Amino acid sequence: MIDYSDNLYKTSIFSKDHKIHSFTNTIYFKTKIRLIERLENWFVLKYDLNIKKSTQYLIEIIVNLIIFCQMITMLWYPDMEIQNWSSYLIWWRLIGYFSFDTICADLNTFQNAFYISISQISASTLALVIFCLFKQNKWKICKLLLVFPTYILGAMSTVGFIPTNLILIITIKYSLFSYSKTDEYVNLTPKEIDVGIIGIILGIFSLVQLTVLCIFREIFTADTRHSFAWKNIKSRSNSSYDMLLVICKQFFVFMHISMNSKKVWYYSIIMIFSGILAFIAWKSDSYYSPIVNLIQISTMLGLMGISLNFLIGIWMDNSGIIPLLSICVVPLALGLIFYWIRKFSLNKPNKGIYLDQHTFELTIRKQLISRNYQNYSQIFDKFSEIHKTSQIIKDKLLVAWEVNYCLFSVKDISLAKIKLARMSQVRDSFEGEVQEQRIYQWFKLNEKNLDDENDFLVYLNELELAKREDKALCKFLLDLWKEASLEKPKISKLEYLVKNSASLIKSVNSIYTKLLKEKHPKSHEIYGSLLQNILYEFNRGKIILDKASTYAIEQESKKIEKIENFEEGNGNILISADKDSLGVIVYINEVAAQILKGTVTNILENNIIQYIPSPYNQNHLEIMKTFIDNCINPEILRTHSWFIMDHQGYLHELHTLIKLTALRESLFFMVSMKPIASNHQVALISKDGLIFCHSDLFPDALDLPNKFLNYQNISSYIPKFFELELFEPELIVTRQTIAVIHGIKNFKKSEVHYVILITDKNEITEWLKKDTYEQREFFGQLINTSIINEHKPSETKLTTDQDDDRIRKRKSNMSITTFIDDIGDVSITLKGQKFEEKESNISFQVNSYNFINSKK
Incomplete structure (x- = not known):
């Protein structure tokens, strides 16, 4: 307040x-x-x-x-x-x-x-x-x-x-x-x-x-x-x-x-x-x-x-x-x-x-001055009720109260910025305008920069520029080393290569120094003194490149369990959260475009609904809007897998970090993603057996000539699919032996079935070992939490009640996560990597080919 x-x-x-x-x-x-x-x-x-x-x-x-x-x-x-x-x-x-x-x-x-x-x-x-x-x-x-x-x-x-x-x-x-x-x-x-x-x-x-x-x-x-x-x-x-x-x-x-x-x-x-x-x-x-x-x-x-x-x-x-x-x-x-x-x-x-204060203040005053910040989610529930019942529905004054509460009670600057960004999406009023001006003045007096998130967008743009120049630099360095290793190198060619390499090294070094010095000191150490290391210490430069190459190979080969906004190699997407363009993709880099099997040009300005698999795309925009209105934490962080549908209609499994952020009067969902290398193939099935969507190699695993099985019946390819025991591997033979796992996930008031095909023999063997069955993490990229080793199965056959209980417990720990699950859980409170807030005078410029202003 x-x-x-x-x-x-x-x-x-x-x-x-x-x-x-x-x-x-x-x-x-x-x-x-x-x-x-x-x-x-x-x-x-x-x-x-x-x-x-x-x-x-x-x-x-x-x-x-x-x-x-x-x-x-x-x-x-x-x-x-x-x-x-x-x-x-x-x-x-x-x-x-x-x-x-x-x-x-x-x-x-x-x-x-x-x-x-x-x-x-x-x-x-x-x-x-x-x-x-x-x-x-x-x-x-x-x-x-x-x-x-x-x-x-x-x-x-x-x-x-x-x-x-x-x-x-x-x-x-x-x-x-x-x-x-x-x-x-x-x-x-x-x-x-x-x-x-x-x-x-x-x-x-x-x-x-x-x-x-x-x-x-x-x-x-x-x-x-x-x-x-x-x-x-x-x-x-x-x-x-x-x-x-x-x-x-x-x-x-x-x-x-x-x-x-x-x-x-x-x-x-x-x-x-x-x-x-x-x-x-x-x-x-x-x-x-x-x-x-x-x-x-x-x-x-x-x-x-x-x-x-x-x-x-x-x-x-x-x-x-x-x-x-x-x-x-x-x-x-x-x-x-x-x-x-x-x-x-x-x-x-x-x-x-004093006498003409709004009745809303009287209604919520006791809660606003309360020092019990642990229950602040109830306050936002109260705000939601006032939104629906008050005479100031969609009024700036109500949004101003929310911003004030975030600033002075919850003390969450990021959340206050998100609420403040909603000012432009509600009805104008004199009271709201006055409050808005006071809030902006508070930020100014307290030296809080409203454009902190601007640094992230500038980061994305400069990182793309650095990568392009880095690729050109590698080409020049390879030519330089090739020419320098000859018995009789051409001096004119060496001068040309050295001159261009020095220029690119200076440019790349300055950009990486700015971007990576504080966020990634190890990467900065690799790139920081690149010029002298390469030109004066050839062996030293070779070692550095070897280290960089090894680091990249290790990252690709490992199963990544954590993702941050500022890691290299991320696919980055900005999704508009403004009411007039909700869900529209306003920025995407080349990595994300490759993940989605499209190009930057044909993905920009599409709605994110096109990439959310059925049935999770139902009422997707309404759920996003509800999250924006009622969120109590701007970060939606997941370290497990997240499924998205590419431009061609196939499912992809990703590591993701999703965050709602505000840049002045614009709201964005920031999505950072990395693909997960896996031998599993997945498909989402309706309760009637129709295939909603599947991964690209799902038909190959079943040895099918048709590459697109959407809206086909799963029973045509896996007989008696619905009779399979839940969460138990069932072996079938196509051109190879594969394990089929049938699972169920609740969606709203109905159920969504899914099927996982495991083709790796070692993993199939692990699944079939009963003594390690309860201890094994079930497909770590597809479940929220690992199954806890509560007991080992006995040699005797389990009774029906015990079996049902075991299935129920496993079922409660397994899920396929999509974007709609993340934003629908508005009460989740997870701490993620927060971008450092500091005063920034950098102008906001993003290349037109990969950023389009959502306010037209």
Whole structure:
């Protein structure tokens, strides 16, 4: 969990926050910007998301000034019965240009306002009904239909919220009053017909509709805010004050229409409600930015002050005092109040920061602060549950919590990188963006490089380059030694060979020094001083080459029980783990291509499913995705054999090391593999006897002319196959004597049979020796753990129960492992070779022929 200490809090300042701005929920702010654009005939101002913070404050002040002017124009009546009122009509007329009422009248939109309002009411009501119905039932068949009402609701609750409702209220206003435009002011006069009842009905209907929209806006569009949201002046801790402000503004308009004859009461109500709104704005901290909160408070206090001025002017019957107090006294009083509130607000905590935390934090807080790290797998199970049930499904905020937990509780940097890489695959939100930036900053402050795994990819590329140059170097050295051993060597040819050999030796030596010095000191010792050893000590160079050749032969002849990422001769594959290209092979070296019996070109961009044998390729991508979402250890390490299907459809037995890793916003499965030299031939069989797939020499072992037996019945080639005793060798004779072993492996809710053909006579003899039967490791490359010598079989025949028990025990220790088994076991915790984390400034460049970016 992120440390909320003061030190980290103070250092988390983002200078480049334009990305955060683009995801900020600015419903009310953007709506006010739309109001400014509607006034472009009088005031031209365009809004840019990438503007400076000082300009943001300026825009916020201007917007609030315009809203303030709109409100105070509602206080003005052309027929005010105060002395010398007409002297100030021009000043009030200029302010009146900011009135939304005047805009509608000037643009002549009020004639269609009634029909617009009815259409808006019908569309929004229908959208709300459909949306709620689908939201509750979550019908999959209606997912497409959700798009339309969602957009309708989104438009009605965001950019169209204030304008459409103002038009609705203006409809009522102009249904009760006619207007006549003069040079000085817009004169509203009551209509001759009595429409009082209609006006009341429309007013009630509009208020109900406005209330419904406000409720749904709160439910569907209100977002919680993180404590660092105050860095953006547009971010809100709650939206209740904005809705209250809109409702009160509509109420002011409605009062302005209905209280023509009771101006004193009207001004009193405006003054009281404005004071209440200012107090609520001060207490609620609707915006995280204290400056914006002060602007909101000042706007309401200004409206309250001018309302009081009108009451004083009416009481004193003096029109001159109204503009005098409005221009001089009210701004002066507001300045003093503003200074005092600002000083107080900056020193008090924003309650919204603490009260508006997400319910998820409350749900999991006890587990997050727990020091019992041994049970951290249960925490990830809890994360999985929240993923399914929380309102922030697929949200960056939830992924950020997982990253924080990995960093500060589990303390696993590699796992945190994997979780962080999933940020780009989930839904954007302001909270998630803020958390993501904080996490990146934590890595930067703690000098943790997010591109550590980049070293591995650079390693692969440079190793391929070194191997190519090494082969060329060997050719030059052989020619050099051949020419130097002649009685009369050609000096020009020797100069040419020495020059090119020296250049290649320097290149190869520098690459191997960089790649192998820390990882493989023995290999580095062989290659480190190659130039002087060969050129000045011919015998020494011959010994080195002999050692290298012997080492390579020994490695090929031995049964390898361990594999590491950085061993030479590995077949290396990178499999994309991003959601848009899951399972796609994005890198493969030449060794891996040879193992898969294909070329780098025709294997690249294929999906790994093509190389997973049936039936293990069923739902393979879903299982990979589940592992990515819920893994508690990025390493999937196996030292026993692993079966893969080559490009031609044959099974191959390999030693493998599989690891899930992250490189910035990209996830990869890194697979390192080495072939196992074996005389065994294997086939996977369905419960009906159909051959799913087999190794390439499986038909030869049975002396069959057909080289491809897929989907043929095994009983046609091995009679009574299913009657063979499980895990017991059965001798059959083709052109030679071979041992057939019938085994079963559980797969999901069904069983997969497999057959192993052993052609080596010595191994068959060992299998048939009963005194060593229980002690022998059964085909070490095909079982997870060796069979433990629990007892020696007696000379007498075992009973049926004893026999079944023996079979059950052997069966539990035997398996054929495939990729799907490895990634499916998400709870496995094995320690493997971890690449050393260090600061790396190496640019990430991989040759285009063997690496293709998975994000296109």
